[in-house]
Amino acid sequence: MRGPNAIDFWRGFALITIFINHIPGNTFERWTYSQYGISDAAELFVFLAGWSIGLATRDRDGRPEPALTSVVRLLSRTVEVYRAQVIIMVLALAMIAGTALLLDNPLILEWHNAGGFFADPIQSLCGLVLLTYQLGFFNILPLYVVLIAVAPVFVLLSRISRAGALALSFCIYATSLVFEWDFPSWPGDGDWFFNPFCWQLLLVLGFTLQNWSRDEPRFRAWCRRLLLPGVAIVIVGVVLSVFELRPDPLMVPEPRLIFTFDKTYLSPARLIHFCGVLLAFQLVYDWIAPKAGWLTGFLAGLGRNSLAVFSMGSLISLAAQFVRFQYGGGIVVDISVVGFGLFALGFTAWFVEWRSRRPKKAADAPAAS
Amino acid sequence: MAFPPAKEGGRRTCSLVGAAALGLCLTVSAVSALAEGVATVVSPPHPPASAPGSAPKEGVDLSLSPECRVPGSKLYTLARLSSVKHALKEQRPVHVLSVGSSSSGLGASTSYPVRLENALERSLPNVDVQIESRALSGEVASGAGERLRTIVAEVEPDLVVWQVGTNDALARVDATAFADALKDTVEWIKSHHIDVVLIDPLFTQSVADDESYNELVHKVQDVAVAQGVPLVRRYEAMRFLSASSDKGSETHMLGRHFRLNDLGLRCMAEHVTRAITLSLLQPDLAATPTAGSQAKKAEPEKPAGP
Numbered sequence: 001m002r003g004p005n006a007i008d009f010w011r012g013f014a015l016i017t018i019f020i021n022h023i024p025g026n027t028f029e030r031w032t033y034s035q036y037g038i039s040d041a042a043e044l045f046v047f048l049a050g051w052s053i054g055l056a057t058r059d060r061d062g063r064p065e066p067a068l069t070s071v072v073r074l075l076s077r078t079v080e081v082y083r084a085q086v087i088i089m090v091l092a093l094a095m096i097a098g099t100a101l102l103l104d105n106p107l108i109l110e111w112h113n114a115g116g117f118f119a120d121p122i123q124s125l126c127g128l129v130l131l132t133y134q135l136g137f138f139n140i141l142p143l144y145v146v147l148i149a150v151a152p153v154f155v156l157l158s159r160i161s162r163a164g165a166l167a168l169s170f171c172i173y174a175t176s177l178v179f180e181w182d183f184p185s186w187p188g189d190g191d192w193f194f195n196p197f198c199w200q201l202l203l204v205l206g207f208t209l210q211n212w213s214r215d216e217p218r219f220r221a222w223c224r225r226l227l228l229p230g231v232a233i234v235i236v237g238v239v240l241s242v243f244e245l246r247p248d249p250l251m252v253p254e255p256r257l258i259f260t261f262d263k264t265y266l267s268p269a270r271l272i273h274f275c276g277v278l279l280a281f282q283l284v285y286d287w288i289a290p291k292a293g294w295l296t297g298f299l300a301g302l303g304r305n306s307l308a309v310f311s312m313g314s315l316i317s318l319a320a321q322f323v324r325f326q327y328g329g330g331i332v333v334d335i336s337v338v339g340f341g342l343f344a345l346g347f348t349a350w351f352v353e354w355r356s357r358r359p360k361k362a363a364d365a366p367a368a369s
Numbered sequence: 370m371a372f373p374p375a376k377e378g379g380r381r382t383c384s385l386v387g388a389a390a391l392g393l394c395l396t397v398s399a400v401s402a403l404a405e406g407v408a409t410v411v412s413p414p415h416p417p418a419s420a421p422g423s424a425p426k427e428g429v430d431l432s433l434s435p436e437c438r439v440p441g442s443k444l445y446t447l448a449r450l451s452s453v454k455h456a457l458k459e460q461r462p463v464h465v466l467s468v469g470s471s472s473s474g475l476g477a478s479t480s481y482p483v484r485l486e487n488a489l490e491r492s493l494p495n496v497d498v499q500i501e502s503r504a505l506s507g508e509v510a511s512g513a514g515e516r517l518r519t520i521v522a523e524v525e526p527d528l529v530v531w532q533v534g535t536n537d538a539l540a541r542v543d544a545t546a547f548a549d550a551l552k553d554t555v556e557w558i559k560s561h562h563i564d565v566v567l568i569d570p571l572f573t574q575s576v577a578d579d580e581s582y583n584e585l586v587h588k589v590q591d592v593a594v595a596q597g598v599p600l601v602r603r604y605e606a607m608r609f610l611s612a613s614s615d616k617g618s619e620t621h622m623l624g625r626h627f628r629l630n631d632l633g634l635r636c637m638a639e640h641v642t643r644a645i646t647l648s649l650l651q652p653d654l655a656a657t658p659t660a661g662s663q664a665k666k667a668e669p670e671k672p673a674g675p
Contacts, residue, residue, distance in 0.1 A: 190502075262519050
């Protein structure tokens with residue numbers, strides 16, 4: 001188990017933000033940083049995934065591991081994430097159906113696009129395993145599956161030319177912005193909520209920046225110099241969000257997605273804002289870590305086990321929505337569900353690490369049986 | 370709150386079916402704007418005589434199929450649809466964007482969007498109705514309104530048919546925040562000379578006495594009236610149908626049958642079609658005062674382009 005570090009810390013922070021934002025209408029929603037900027041925790045999560053791939057595909061001395069090892073490593077991760085998505089989708093649908101039975105309320109079946117599943121299970125089940133059928137709020141992992149599945153291409157390409165990998169990624173991004181390419185949803189019309197053609201740029205960016213920050217001393221110096229512009233971008237983001245200022249998607253010139261603040265296509269404004277956030281907050285971890293050890297320990301613990309914590313978080317936030325539906329909103333209910341959720345996320349992280357430690361102990365003491 | 374235009378619509382429908390002659394119906398009730406165009410408004414193909422033992426009381430809308438029949442006053446409030454009218458006048462296809470929760474988007478041929486398209490094309494012969502449907506999960510008060518703007522910009526429809534509020538009601542979103550967000554989004558759509566028809570949340574027996582759920586249903590009505598957009602009162606219609614039908618019989622749309630089944634979707638498509646066609650028949654001047662004046666101001670700018 002690795003000790004707390006900035007990547008795990010911020011990933012844990014993103015996980016908690018996503019958890020709270022996935023309980024719509026709750027009191028704490030307005031306290032998350034997503035309400036004070038153009039980009040939100042989803043960007044942070046995907047960027048850090050890219051950064052982690054940069055870390056994972058090299059050995060401790062920073063040398064790239066063999067190409068085939070990287071490919072198999074990423075393939076294995078893809079399978080893990082895919083498995084997690086299928087499992088949480090099935091569990092979520094069962095939770096929805098169970099709650100509808102328990103409360104004798106068929107409206108619950110309409111929860112976040114689930115009605116489609118119950119109305120047409122034959123097509124929807126196929127869509128579920130193809131990842132083209134996604135419940136509302138259960139749409140990040142399908143993106144993640146696609147991104148990690150294509151990551152080997154960028155990882156290997158960047159060993160030949162980092163600029164080349166970044167350029168390829170940017171071209172795919174720009175083309176899909178202009179031509180409005182997205183993965184289709186099925187069954188049902190529409191497209192994926194997180195467009196992999198666009199969001200892959202963030203993953204590749206995270207991966208490339210990790211490489212640069214390791215190899216180029218000047219890179220970190222430049223990041224420090226750009227801290228103030230980053231802060232300026234963050235302030236602009238706060239003003240735009242608080243006063244709800246944003247471009248009217250029917251008034252901007254074509255191609256429109258370049259000018260709007262669209263999440264599905266990770267529009268340039270969101271990307272620029274996110275880069276500003278990175279620059280503005282680059283030193284915060286070093287500042288906060290010595291002062292609040294318990295907080296860094298907790299968040300980094302979540303971040304280390306991000307897939308399990310994210311999966312549990314998705315299910316707990318769905319359960320929290322049912323609780324809010326049954327007992328109404330309000331500060332007491334919200335404190336209870338969010339408080340329980342945070343405890344459960346912490347427990348999940350601890351439990352996963354405990355489980356992964358256990359077999360070793362068993363191996364140490366084979367005579368026990 | 371009274372909805373005089375709705376009652377008027379109901380009565381007109383009765384005369385329409387009684388006459389059983391479409392041409393006559395048109396001369397009776399169609400406004401000159403429609404008469405100029407080729408658009409004709411007809412009722413769904415269910416003759417009133419076939420209605421088994423349902424003596425119409427209180428202006429039950431006989432143009433609907435028997436199992437979907439609801440009094441006009443419970444079914445909709447009407448308002449002008451100037452952009453759709455404009456499209457009809459220009460004799461071009463009418464682009465409709467259907468958005469809402471899950472049941473709006475499935476690919477099967479029996480799905481609600483397909484039914485709505487068929488029902489609209491039956492009621493508006495010689496008009497090509499093209500429906501794009503999008504599932505819009507999430508809450509209007511937290512982001513879905515914003516996403517809808519992006520979808521509208523992508524599709525650029527003449528009319529948005531929006532099933533709104535069920536998600537917000539289930540998430541116990543604050544009613545005022547919901548109403549504000551809904552009003553902003555409807556205003557925005559109208560400001561681009563695109564018509565809106567709202568469909569209020571679903572009804573089921575378990576929410577009949579649920580105060581916060583009902584408050585949200587009322588907020589949808591308030592916004593529809595204030596903004597002068599037609600409203601399909603799905604909540605009331607479903608309540609009427611579930612009360613009037615026998616317990617346990619197939620006509621239950623939700624209840625024991627546990628989902629918005631085929632019948633429910635067909636009725637919704639019919640109800641929406643009815644609200645749209647009757648709204649199209651709204652005389653330009655006799656619409657609700659706010660709606661009339663606002664829409665009238667907006668119309669001359671329309672030819673200038675989107």
